[in-house]
Every structure is written in structure tokens, then in C-alpha cells.
């Protein structure tokens with residue numbers, strides 16, 4: 431049952447500004463990454479029906495890697511809200527720091543991850559999305575096309591088609607979501623459950 435797993439308490443653990451602060455334990459991890467303002471924090475709140483992550487109209491709101499613990503009694507897991515890449519309204523130095531910490535996190539060995547790359551299809555694929563797709567090429571991940579209440583099938587299909595051109599053997603899922611469409615959130619919950627073998 432999708433909803434039960436996501437109905438448990440989720441607590442903020444810490445915000446990591448450097449690699450030494452990363453949460454290391456054996457729990458499976460749900461990781462959301464993607465461009466600034468794509469809707470990562472909002473989607474976390476929608477998945478768990480709780481206000482957990484801080485969402486904002488201002489791009490670059492999340493500037494550290496935020497770790498949360500989802501207290502599912504049978505199988506607790508970690509939720510990771512990544513800072514957005516590209517277009518964040520931060521200084522050049524800060525931008526480099528953020529890129530570095532994302533890179534550090536994504537290169538850590540962790541085979542128990544459900545990695546979600548969020549893309550807002552209305553903006554087409556930006557250079558930063560292309561970079562992320564190339565970077566993730568060899569890994570198992572899913573693409574979440576966000577804000578589907580603002581797009582249509584033609585726009586979404588074009589982006590999905592581009593992704594398959596970039597990674598012809600892509601075997602993750604491409605899913606459309608909107609925080610305003612509960613059935614899309616349930617579909618995403620099912621993908622998370624099967625990717626993390628949650629009970």
C-alpha cells in the first residue's frame with residue numbers, strides 16, 4: 431500500500447555543506463536532484479503529504495544537501511533533497527561549492543538508492559540537464575517530468591524523446607508528475623517503493 435509507507439513521520443537530520451557531513455548508514459536512500467526551481471522540495475512534500483522540505487519561488491532556495499529520515503517502521507529510509515544546479519541566484523564561489531558537493535554525493539558508492547532526476551519539460555532540456563543526463567548515463571535512475579499541470583503531452587513527449595536520444599539504452603522510468611495531481615504522486619510512490627524494496 432503506497433500511502434501507508436509515506437504516512438509515517440519524516441524528520442530532518444541535517445543539511446550537509448561538505449562531504450564529511452554526509453549521512454552514512456545502511457538505510458536505503460531516496461534522492462531527488464535536478465535544476466534549481468524544478469520542484470524537488472515541493473515533490474518531497476507531496477510524496478509524504480507533509481511540509482518537510484522548504485519550497486520557494488526563488489531559485490536556489492536549497493543550498494545544501496538536506497537529509498531526512500522517513501520513519502517507516504518496517505523499513506526506515508533516508509530522503510535526500512539536493513540543491514538545484516544552474517541558474518541559482520548565488521555567487522560564483524557558492525555555485526562552485528554547490529556543484530562540488532553534488533558531485534561528491536553522487537560519486538559516493540551507494541547501491542541502495544532510488545535516484546530521481548527532475549526535469550521541468552516546459553523549459554526544454556537545459557545545458558545543466560544535459561550535463562546531468564550524461565553524468566548519470568551509466569547509473570540506474572528515473573526521470574521525473576515535473577509541473578505537468580503546466581505542460582501538455584506534446585511538450586513532455588519531446589523531452590522524453592530527447593532523453594532517449596541522449597541515453598538510447600535508458601532503462602529507468604520517465605514519469606509525469608504534478609504536486610496538484612494525486613494520481614501522479616501515487617504512481618511515483620509506487621516507483622519509489624519498488625526501487626527501494628520498501629515494505
Ligand SMILES: Nc1nc2c(ncn2[C@@H]2O[C@H](COP(=O)(O)OP(=O)(O)OP(=O)(O)O)[C@@H](O)[C@H]2O)c(=O)[nH]1
Pocket residue numbers: 464465466467468469470471472473484485486487488489490491492493512513514515576577578579580607608609610
Ligand atoms: N504549477 C506547479 N508548480 C510547482 C509544482 N511543483 C513545484 N512548483 C512550484 O515551483 C517553485 C519551485 O519549487 P521548489 O520545490 O522550491 O523547487 P526546488 O527544485 O526545490 O528549488 P531549489 O531548492 O531552488 O533547487 C515553487 O513556486 C513551487 O510552488 C507543480 O507540480 N506544479
Ligand SMILES: [Mg+2]
Pocket residue numbers: 470471472484485491492511514
Ligand atoms: Mg529545494
